[in-house]
Amino acid sequence: MEHIIQATVVVAGSAKGELLISNEPLSFWGGYDQESGEIIDRRHPLSGQNAAGKILGVPFSRGSSTTTAVLLEAVRAGKAPAAIITTRKDAFFALASIVADEMYDAPIPIVVVPKVQFERLKSGDWLELDEDGRIVVEGKQALRK
Amino acid sequence: MIRLSKHDKSVLNGEHGPAAKMAIKIIIRMAGVYGADRLMNIEAAHIDSSLYMGDATLEFAEHLVSQGAQVVVPSTLNVSGVDEHGWGAWSVPPDWAEKAQRQMAAYVTMGCVPTWTCAPYQTEHRPHFGQQIAWGESNAIAFANSVIGARTERYPDLLDICAAITGRVPAVGYHLEENRRGQLHLPLVDVPNQLQENDGFYPVLGHLVGKVAQDKVPVLTGFDVSPTEDHLKAFGAAAASSGTVGLYHIIGVTPEAPTIAAAFHGREPERVVEVTMEALRGARAELSTAEGEKLDMVVLGSPHFSLSEFQLLAQLLEGRKKAPQAEFLITSSRAMTMLAEKTGSLETIKQFGGKITLDTCILTTPMLPDSIRILMTNSAKYAYYAPGMLNTQVIFGSLEDCVRSAVEGRVVRDEGLWNT
Numbered sequence: 001m002e003h004i005i006q007a008t009v010v011v012a013g014s015a016k017g018e019l020l021i022s023n024e025p026l027s028f029w030g031g032y033d034q035e036s037g038e039i040i041d042r043r044h045p046l047s048g049q050n051a052a053g054k055i056l057g058v059p060f061s062r063g064s065s066t067t068t069a070v071l072l073e074a075v076r077a078g079k080a081p082a083a084i085i086t087t088r089k090d091a092f093f094a095l096a097s098i099v100a101d102e103m104y105d106a107p108i109p110i111v112v113v114p115k116v117q118f119e120r121l122k123s124g125d126w127l128e129l130d131e132d133g134r135i136v137v138e139g140k141q142a143l144r145k
Numbered sequence: 146m147i148r149l150s151k152h153d154k155s156v157l158n159g160e161h162g163p164a165a166k167m168a169i170k171i172i173i174r175m176a177g178v179y180g181a182d183r184l185m186n187i188e189a190a191h192i193d194s195s196l197y198m199g200d201a202t203l204e205f206a207e208h209l210v211s212q213g214a215q216v217v218v219p220s221t222l223n224v225s226g227v228d229e230h231g232w233g234a235w236s237v238p239p240d241w242a243e244k245a246q247r248q249m250a251a252y253v254t255m256g257c258v259p260t261w262t263c264a265p266y267q268t269e270h271r272p273h274f275g276q277q278i279a280w281g282e283s284n285a286i287a288f289a290n291s292v293i294g295a296r297t298e299r300y301p302d303l304l305d306i307c308a309a310i311t312g313r314v315p316a317v318g319y320h321l322e323e324n325r326r327g328q329l330h331l332p333l334v335d336v337p338n339q340l341q342e343n344d345g346f347y348p349v350l351g352h353l354v355g356k357v358a359q360d361k362v363p364v365l366t367g368f369d370v371s372p373t374e375d376h377l378k379a380f381g382a383a384a385a386s387s388g389t390v391g392l393y394h395i396i397g398v399t400p401e402a403p404t405i406a407a408a409f410h411g412r413e414p415e416r417v418v419e420v421t422m423e424a425l426r427g428a429r430a431e432l433s434t435a436e437g438e439k440l441d442m443v444v445l446g447s448p449h450f451s452l453s454e455f456q457l458l459a460q461l462l463e464g465r466k467k468a469p470q471a472e473f474l475i476t477s478s479r480a481m482t483m484l485a486e487k488t489g490s491l492e493t494i495k496q497f498g499g500k501i502t503l504d505t506c507i508l509t510t511p512m513l514p515d516s517i518r519i520l521m522t523n524s525a526k527y528a529y530y531a532p533g534m535l536n537t538q539v540i541f542g543s544l545e546d547c548v549r550s551a552v553e554g555r556v557v558r559d560e561g562l563w564n565t
Contacts (some may be wrong), residue, residue, distance in 0.1 A: 003523075010178055030508070030529075030530040031533060040533040042533045043431075043533075047533075060389070062387075066301075067197065069302040069303060076202070077199070095178075097299050098171055127534060
């Protein structure tokens, strides 16, 4: 089953990949291993999952102001998420992406989707995001074909 | 659409050099993200970007230096990636130390003050009420906004230095009066005075409030005792770890909250959530991941130990010795440690068998050997982050719990205050 979400673009870019999503905010500092992409916040529902190359959905970033530095390191190491979806504009994710653009010409697409639609998304869904924030969502079933 | 001043435009055109140009470009793009319609001046900055996280943060710093970056406002530096003079005594890889020191040097070259502390409010660079500043470091942001009444948005790493280089920030968030009003009302319900007087109460309360408030501005009522600055420091650090609290009000305690009406700017709270003993006990339990009595190290000083904490600790340690099987470590700034030395507290701590790490902390430099598996701490921030970042287990306790445990070489906690 396929449906389309129109997201608000924070940092533009296209990406496709499997979704890893949680309703719990995440601090990348102490929560994301920049060298592997593993979620390492042992109190977070996604603990132990790997977000490198996937599309990561969290409502917003939490806690430490070092989240941006960790995300920039992950970009440089090739272990960042392919894109990040939030429920509202997150300045920390946006900044890491903007600096990744300025330093490495490698911004990460960052988009905001309305909360109700965010909550309908599930880990394992296959997503395709375009430059204008249009997201095509294919359910888990599609992956198994 | 953002309106730029003549000065902003000249910086953007490169008239103040390539580093300032890159910095203002980032600031302006961020203004777009924040939805700001203008930039505004700041008078001071606290830079968290100095923390070495890897090759990218080092490249960013050295790139700015190579482009001639200089800060234009007084700018203090947060913890570094290494204890510059003491790292050799620990398990820090020399390659890490070398790169972390290069990153330290880069920020000093840009004209920042080498304070190397996550508690810049303990130094002579403490801002004043109403002052517009750009601070990084979550605990410092919460303290500056809430306890001092200075005005800073929550500056992430990499943006704080751009603000310091340009003296300009997007006019948004906690810089603006209307965003400083309280949103949630959290009354303490039946929390005994004896507990409120105990230092172990504040990290637990902060951990709970952070989870409830997330990124809202919480307003606390029902305090029967006046918390000290060290208590508020511990509270804010905890709330900024479990949540995203960058500003809080405590009625009758913090400067923008003389009354409930003042704290909420005359409006109604969005939500009221009672702080009960049951919720507090739950929060306290969450701060520990280990069970049993085994203990490898007691670690204090996140945020960095203050002079008054050194003095309080020295009183507790007088004439006692730690057990040989447990390490005892304090993390603090050069400035506070120097004062502790002058007042004699440091000597008492060393006699006890304690060690000091300067400039950094156990989370920001890879100093702990693999033999350290179980930590005990009075810091909710250490307790929150250590299991994921250091792969250690952790037990939270009050300062007295920590001292007693170090003396006995096993975990001992006074449960009395929590079981009323």
